[in-house]
Amino acid sequence: MLDKVDALIVGSGASGAAVAWSLADTRMRIVCLEQGDWVKPTDYPSNGRDWEARLFSDFAINPNRRARPTDYPINDANSPIKVVNFNGVGG
Ligand SMILES: Cc1cc2nc3c(=O)[nH]c(=O)nc-3n(C[C@H](O)[C@H](O)[C@H](O)COP(=O)(O)OP(=O)(O)OC[C@H]3O[C@@H](n4cnc5c(N)ncnc54)[C@H](O)[C@@H]3O)c2cc1C
Structure with missing residues (x-):
C-alpha cells in the first residue's frame, strides 16, 4: 500500500473504474477502494438452473x-x- 496517493477513488463502479482507468497512464499514484467483491462471470446466476431463485x-x-x-x-x-x-x- 502506498503511503501517499494523488487520487483516492472510493468505489470501483462504472464511474470510479472509468476514472481509475483514465488516470492509469498518468504518473499519478492512484488507489481505488471497493467494498464489494470481484464477481466472476462463471458465478452469474444465468449460468445455473437456479437462476430465478x-x-x-x-x-x-x-x-x-x-x-x-x-x-x-x-x-x-x-x-x-x-x-x-x-x-x-x-x-
Ligand atoms: C440491474 C441493473 C441493470 C443495469 N443495466 C444497465 C445497462 O444495461 N446499461 C447501462 O448503461 N446501465 C445499466 N445500469 C445502470 C448502471 O449500472 C449505473 O448507472 C452505473 O453502475 C452507475 O455508476 P456509478 O459509478 O455511479 O455507481 P456504481 O456502479 O453503483 O458504483 C458504485 C461502487 O461503489 C462501491 N461502494 C459503495 N460504497 C462504498 C464504500 N463506502 N467504500 C468502497 N466502495 C463503495 C460499490 O460497491 C460500487 O461498486 C443497470 C443498473 C442495474 C441496477
Missing part, C-alpha cells in the same frame, strides 16, 4: 433482500425511488 437471494437487486456481507441496509420506506444496486468491482 437466486434473483430473490444472493443476486437480488435489492440489497436489503440480498444481504451479502458487502451490502449495507438501505431504508427507502419514505422514498418514491426503490433502490437497485450491486456492490462489487464494476458496480
Whole structure:
C-alpha cells in the first residue's frame, strides 16, 4: 500500500473504474477502494438452473433482500425511488 496517493477513488463502479482507468497512464499514484467483491462471470446466476431463485437471494437487486456481507441496509420506506444496486468491482 502506498503511503501517499494523488487520487483516492472510493468505489470501483462504472464511474470510479472509468476514472481509475483514465488516470492509469498518468504518473499519478492512484488507489481505488471497493467494498464489494470481484464477481466472476462463471458465478452469474444465468449460468445455473437456479437462476430465478437466486434473483430473490444472493443476486437480488435489492440489497436489503440480498444481504451479502458487502451490502449495507438501505431504508427507502419514505422514498418514491426503490433502490437497485450491486456492490462489487464494476458496480
Ligand atoms: C440491474 C441493473 C441493470 C443495469 N443495466 C444497465 C445497462 O444495461 N446499461 C447501462 O448503461 N446501465 C445499466 N445500469 C445502470 C448502471 O449500472 C449505473 O448507472 C452505473 O453502475 C452507475 O455508476 P456509478 O459509478 O455511479 O455507481 P456504481 O456502479 O453503483 O458504483 C458504485 C461502487 O461503489 C462501491 N461502494 C459503495 N460504497 C462504498 C464504500 N463506502 N467504500 C468502497 N466502495 C463503495 C460499490 O460497491 C460500487 O461498486 C443497470 C443498473 C442495474 C441496477
